[in-house]
Amino acid sequence: MIIDAHHHLLTTPGYPEELKLACQQHGVEKVCLFGAGKMSADYGIGNNNDVRKAMETHPELIIGFACFELGEDPPGKIDDFAAQGFKGIKFINPAKNYDDKDFYPVYRRMEIIGIPALFHLGIVARHPNDKHNDINNERHRPIYLDTIARAFPDLTIIGAHLGNPWYEEAAMAARWNPNLYFDLSGSTLKCKSAKFLSDLLWWTPTTRYRDPQGRHAWEKIVFGSDVPAPEIPDVLNDYRLVMAELHLPLEIQAKVLGATMAKILRLEG
8 A cells, every 4th residue: 555644635626536546557555645834725735624525535545634734723623623524633834843842732632632743843935925924844843753752652753854053953852753644755765875875774683773662763654746637656656765775675665655654544454
């Protein structure tokens, strides 16, 4: 099973059907679909209502993640999203650092309900309307997910883009926290070498310094495209090329492309 853990719903007419066709052609069985928070319209991306309609229209493919506005939405909205059928929550552009204590009630609700969190990390795309929004990329550092993962050990967390450009923070946080995972969507696979990623994700079950649960470093990585539907095969190819160059066992490669995400989403069996 291949699962795309990071996909935005574009507002171009017929996009859900275009996405479905692309997934059928390239063996992608499930897609985690979401908007882009308050700036969705600026980027030509659908909002939560659009995502909900898409997942209701294509339930066999689409797994909806709702965008939650940290600093604006009340914690109870997590319950509302879960009741609407959303299976995850996407965070971006928080009002404060992700690990600010004011946000703890939100994460606590998610931990209780058992719904995973996907956090945008690193630099967000520039847009002319940024001058009207409170954009502060320092709030997107991966080290804040380390704080959250420790405070909420039963909350499953996915960090986007391996924290680009704060890769080392992301990698070490991944090693120490069993409930923290990352995707490699974005520019990383285009501009960084396999050796660069191997130097970051270096531990194995047999190394002296390793994952507390004895897992391979790449068991903490999931496939995410973060591109329009026609470009999904290109990102899939990038993942496969890197994993092949690093001679990752086929079992580990299968986990990266879908098995780990299936476990997170409770799709096993």
